[in-house]
Amino acid sequence: MAAGSFSISIKGSDADFEYTCTQCEGYHIREEAVKYCPECEEYLCTKCTNQHGQRKAFTSHKLIDTDVTKRGNMVTIATKCRYHTNRDIEMYCGTHDMVYCAKCIAKEHRSCNDVTEIEDMHTSLVDQQEVQRLQNQTSNIQERLIAIDSKTQKNIVSIEQQRDDVLAKIEDTERSLIEHIRKLKHEAIGALNKDYTSEKEDLMYNTNMMANSKKEIENVSSQLQTLTSMEAGQQFVQMKLIQQTVNDAVKLVEEREAIGSKALCFTENTDLKTSIMTATSIGLVNTVKENEYQTVRRIYKVKSKKEINIKMQNDRTTCSISDVCQLQDGTIILADFYNKKIKRLDMNYNIKDHCDLGYSPTGICCTGQNEVAVKMNNGKVQFISVGILLYKLREITVAGGYCWGMANCAGELWISNGSGVSVYRTSGTLLKTISQDINGQNIFKSTTRHMAVSGETVIVTDNSDGAVCMGRDCTVQRELRDKNLVGTKGVCVSSDGTVFLSGLRSNNIMVFDKNGKCLGELVAKDTGLQEPVAMHYDGKRNCLIATCVNYDKVIIFYISD
Numbered sequence: 001m002a003a004g005s006f007s008i009s010i011k012g013s014d015a016d017f018e019y020t021c022t023q024c025e026g027y028h029i030r031e032e033a034v035k036y037c038p039e040c041e042e043y044l045c046t047k048c049t050n051q052h053g054q055r056k057a058f059t060s061h062k063l064i065d066t067d068v069t070k071r072g073n074m075v076t077i078a079t080k081c082r083y084h085t086n087r088d089i090e091m092y093c094g095t096h097d098m099v100y101c102a103k104c105i106a107k108e109h110r111s112c113n114d115v116t117e118i119e120d121m122h123t124s125l126v127d128q129q130e131v132q133r134l135q136n137q138t139s140n141i142q143e144r145l146i147a148i149d150s151k152t153q154k155n156i157v158s159i160e161q162q163r164d165d166v167l168a169k170i171e172d173t174e175r176s177l178i179e180h181i182r183k184l185k186h187e188a189i190g191a192l193n194k195d196y197t198s199e200k201e202d203l204m205y206n207t208n209m210m211a212n213s214k215k216e217i218e219n220v221s222s223q224l225q226t227l228t229s230m231e232a233g234q235q236f237v238q239m240k241l242i243q244q245t246v247n248d249a250v251k252l253v254e255e256r257e258a259i260g261s262k263a264l265c266f267t268e269n270t271d272l273k274t275s276i277m278t279a280t281s282i283g284l285v286n287t288v289k290e291n292e293y294q295t296v297r298r299i300y301k302v303k304s305k306k307e308i309n310i311k312m313q314n315d316r317t318t319c320s321i322s323d324v325c326q327l328q329d330g331t332i333i334l335a336d337f338y339n340k341k342i343k344r345l346d347m348n349y350n351i352k353d354h355c356d357l358g359y360s361p362t363g364i365c366c367t368g369q370n371e372v373a374v375k376m377n378n379g380k381v382q383f384i385s386v387g388i389l390l391y392k393l394r395e396i397t398v399a400g401g402y403c404w405g406m407a408n409c410a411g412e413l414w415i416s417n418g419s420g421v422s423v424y425r426t427s428g429t430l431l432k433t434i435s436q437d438i439n440g441q442n443i444f445k446s447t448t449r450h451m452a453v454s455g456e457t458v459i460v461t462d463n464s465d466g467a468v469c470m471g472r473d474c475t476v477q478r479e480l481r482d483k484n485l486v487g488t489k490g491v492c493v494s495s496d497g498t499v500f501l502s503g504l505r506s507n508n509i510m511v512f513d514k515n516g517k518c519l520g521e522l523v524a525k526d527t528g529l530q531e532p533v534a535m536h537y538d539g540k541r542n543c544l545i546a547t548c549v550n551y552d553k554v555i556i557f558y559i560s561d
Contacts, residue, residue: 019036019066022043033045035064035066036065037063044063091117092115094112095112096109096112158455161495165494165542172542184272216245306556308350310553312354316338318550319339321335322335322336322337323405323406324534326538332349333386334547336361337361341356344386344390349545361375361376362404362406373408375415379401400416405460409472412424412472416448416450421451421460443476449461449462449489457469457470465481466481469516479516482518484510486503487504490509492544498519500537502529505531508525509557531549543559
């Protein structure tokens with residue numbers, strides 16, 4: 001008989017049993033089975049049951065009545081306890097509505113009243129609808145676990161960037177404090193030098209006055225010795241003159257004695273010193289939940305502005321920086337359209353070195369820790385190693401090379417082709433082209449331009465009044481539009497998802513939150529910004545880098561919030 005199978009009634013025998021003993025059948029003896037052993041997968045008569053329980057190897061086996069096996073031919077399999085993996089589940093606790101092993105009951109459920117042995121419970125088969133419900137619940141929780149894991153991985157990436165942002169803010173606070181202290185120091189030194197110069201000049205003037213007075217007194221002293229030899233009229237005149245000289249000297253001495261000596265001194269600002277020396281922190285660092293983080297959203301404002309010349313001696317013509325990217329270590333790379341090269345900046349945004357391309361670059365993005373891809377107007381994308389030196393690697397052919405704009409999203413190159421976006425593998429394989437939605441309507445209002453990536457969202461400007469936010473699945477998530485933007489070209493994103501858009505024709509920079517709400521102008525058109533092209537948000541130094549058409553400088557907007 002096959003293990004675990006049910007015996008069938010054998011007609012014509014002395015007895016007709018529903019279940020026969022498996023062991024006795026091996027000796028061609030028919031005995032009625034009263035127990036079933038799930039581990040041995042055998043039916044046992046009364047005699048064999050007693051022998052089964054006396055054997056050491058089988059003492060741990062749990063036998064069940066044959067009546068139980070009638071329930072749909074089900075076979076009971078011992079289930080181990082989740083808390084004591086070497087023990088079987090034997091008990092049910094009604095108080096906690098859960099099954100446990102005997103050890104669990106003895107240790108954790110002594111006070112529970114509704115505890116029953118599984119064997120003593122009169123249970124029925126679970127309803128199929130209940131099984132389906134549990135299957136659905138299991139499937140749902142699996143999906144939720146996967147979603148949470150994905151969200152957690154993204155959170156890890158985001159908090160790494162947020163740490164860099166917070167560190168930049170701490171360093172910026174330190175720098176601001178030091179700069180302010182230095183400013184106060186220079187002002188104090190200036191005041192000191194001013195007082196020193198003034199007092200020294202006054203003392204030198206008085207010294208000269210005293211020297212002249214001493215000479216005059218010496219002269220009149222000599223004149224007094226010859227006074228007796230003069231006529232009465234001369235004596236009278238000389239006496240008056242000598243008296244006037246003496247009076248002047250007395251007046252001078254009395255004035256100087258009344259003034260006394262002067263001293264330069266310094267009285268420190270105790271309020272300033274006390275506030276700094278008693279401060280317990282440079283700022284508050286804490287962790288907030290996502291919904292709380294949204295409520296403390298940064299309010300971006302321009303704190304200061306600086307322009308840096310990026311024209312090189314060997315540049316053939318005026319610079320026109322078509323795009324900007326930043327490596328993980330903070331290095332900024334510029335793509336110079338007119339001079340057909342890329343330029344690397346140092347930590348102070350000054351030119352460090354360059355790489356000649358031979359063609360005009362129309363877009364640039366990072367493709368590795370020390371690698372960038374440069375889109376050129378000859379329909380090629382040139383990959384360049386950024387190490388001690390800049391040198392060319394491989395290249396691929398793409399469509400729309402003349403159109404400005406390129407971004408790297410999850411290892412795929414999103415490239416503007418004019419009417420939409422083409423997505424390539426870095427090997428050069430075209431994956432898809434995006435220009436219309438599922439209804440055949442154009443996604444973009446005008447020519448596609450620059451792009452920026454935020455997580456798995458690609459933001460594409462379209463040379464009109466804003467930009468389109470797209471998922472990696474090519475679906476439109478939302479649009480960023482404002483009537484104050486004209487000819488939108490530049491785009492960049494901060495670590496908190498804030499989007500910056502620049503208008504080539506409106507000469508301004510607008511700010512949008514990560515949900516697409518316009519927060520207003522960061523840089524107004526009357527601030528001198530002329531035809532902005534590309535932008536990049538440098539989170540390490542908390543500033544916005546902007547470039548303009550036919551301009552030999554990059555503009556650095558330092559941000560405060």
